[in-house]
Amino acid sequence: MANSSSSILLQNLIRLSESLKESLLKTHYSPPESYATFSVKSELVSLLPETTIPDAALPTKIKDFALCCAALVSASSSTSQHLSWIPSSLSTRAASALEEFSNAYYGDDDDDSHAKCSTKGVALRGAADNGKKLLIELMPELLPLLKDRIKESAIDATDENDGVSAASARAPVASAVLAAYQLRWIVGQVTVDAPYIGKLCLLMIPCLLTALDHWSPEVKGQGMISFIHLAKTANASEIGGYADVVLDACCQNIASDDEIWHYVVEMSVLLIALLQKSNPRSSWCEKLLSEMLNHLERQPRNKQRRVVWLTYSEPLLDTLGLVLLAHFRRLFPLFFKWMHADDDETVLLVLERLTAVVRLTWIRNSPHIERLIDELVTLYKDASLKVAREDIRSLTLQILKLIQTSKRPQFDATWLKYKNDPNLAALVSSLC
Numbered sequence: 001m002a003n004s005s006s007s008i009l010l011q012n013l014i015r016l017s018e019s020l021k022e023s024l025l026k027t028h029y030s031p032p033e034s035y036a037t038f039s040v041k042s043e044l045v046s047l048l049p050e051t052t053i054p055d056a057a058l059p060t061k062i063k064d065f066a067l068c069c070a071a072l073v074s075a076s077s078s079t080s081q082h083l084s085w086i087p088s089s090l091s092t093r094a095a096s097a098l099e100e101f102s103n104a105y106y107g108d109d110d111d112d113s114h115a116k117c118s119t120k121g122v123a124l125r126g127a128a129d130n131g132k133k134l135l136i137e138l139m140p141e142l143l144p145l146l147k148d149r150i151k152e153s154a155i156d157a158t159d160e161n162d163g164v165s166a167a168s169a170r171a172p173v174a175s176a177v178l179a180a181y182q183l184r185w186i187v188g189q190v191t192v193d194a195p196y197i198g199k200l201c202l203l204m205i206p207c208l209l210t211a212l213d214h215w216s217p218e219v220k221g222q223g224m225i226s227f228i229h230l231a232k233t234a235n236a237s238e239i240g241g242y243a244d245v246v247l248d249a250c251c252q253n254i255a256s257d258d259e260i261w262h263y264v265v266e267m268s269v270l271l272i273a274l275l276q277k278s279n280p281r282s283s284w285c286e287k288l289l290s291e292m293l294n295h296l297e298r299q300p301r302n303k304q305r306r307v308v309w310l311t312y313s314e315p316l317l318d319t320l321g322l323v324l325l326a327h328f329r330r331l332f333p334l335f336f337k338w339m340h341a342d343d344d345e346t347v348l349l350v351l352e353r354l355t356a357v358v359r360l361t362w363i364r365n366s367p368h369i370e371r372l373i374d375e376l377v378t379l380y381k382d383a384s385l386k387v388a389r390e391d392i393r394s395l396t397l398q399i400l401k402l403i404q405t406s407k408r409p410q411f412d413a414t415w416l417k418y419k420n421d422p423n424l425a426a427l428v429s430s431l432c
Helices: 003-026 040-046 055-077 088-106 130-152 164-170 173-190 197-213 217-233 236-252 258-275 283-298 303-312 314-338 344-361 369-385 389-406 408-415 422-431
Strands: none
Touching: 003 040, 003 055, 003 088, 040 055, 040 173, 055 088, 055 130, 055 173, 088 130, 130 173, 130 197, 173 197, 173 217, 197 217, 197 236, 217 258, 236 258, 236 283, 258 283, 258 303, 258 314, 283 303, 283 314, 303 314, 303 344, 314 344, 314 369, 344 389, 369 389, 369 408, 369 422, 389 408, 389 422
């Protein structure tokens, strides 16, 4: 980079940083009482350069500036007590500042030397905008730094005396939470419509796994959101040799707290569908479903957990296909309980998943057919008292028709006791 270009960039960086610093200093901030030893605000201010710095410090200051902007922008979608003090106006200003600096960094000339360079083999021309290019170029430096910040307050699995208290004493967990939010925002930016995502996986996955290994639900949650981004944009070959360790991390985290249960289920389902799509009999499919069912069986009346699982589980069911037959003895008792839940949301979701299960398996050689028909008929009658009665009855009829088509002898034998029931006249006529 020519000295003149470097000087201009430095001036732009200082100007944009001063504006952010001024807003930061004016923003009220009181560290949560239990984390008073670490100030997120002071940390962010320290990432912004002073008004006089040498040209040689520019690369480091650009990296710090990007981290500060990542934290400020990520706050716009955060409910964390560590970032909730950041106003949306400051998040917007940080996003604009990073975009403006990125445009100055790369310039408007398509032949600029930066545009031709690559990071770990990633052609930056594939990036849709200059902001994304800059983040990709900085990733080899940013991600190891964020990984180390997260790891500072993690529990050392090799030390049996290490625990949450000892880990927190070594380093404030607020620092790890801040790093996790910065990581999640960066991953979210570079994985949008990214043709180069495979090359970036080698940089991102080790860092994301470190977040998943942390004891803090907040840190874990941001790592899970990042993996969800990755699962929606990468293909199986791009994750490559990390597949087993990623799926193991999914299984290890199924026992996560209620506050991040929705993240771990969505992440795990998307990753198993991506990585084991052509291998439904793999041990990972078996292990993941078993871990999920273990927790659902222990808390069958936990509405939050069942609704989350029913909402996100369809890709897992699709991946398993006929192999679902081997899990009927555990799935159907849960389905039968949930079909008669007090809330319509659960009932509709379980009927949707039941429809998928019946279509995928035709419930071959299953002892649950008669019981399923009985439960569906009971639900059809009880639906008269529910707000979503029409939708419930429509889905119930759809499942009964599928059973009638796939298992006609068993269906007819069971249906004999219902065909003359005056309360089921409409249902009987629909099934004739």
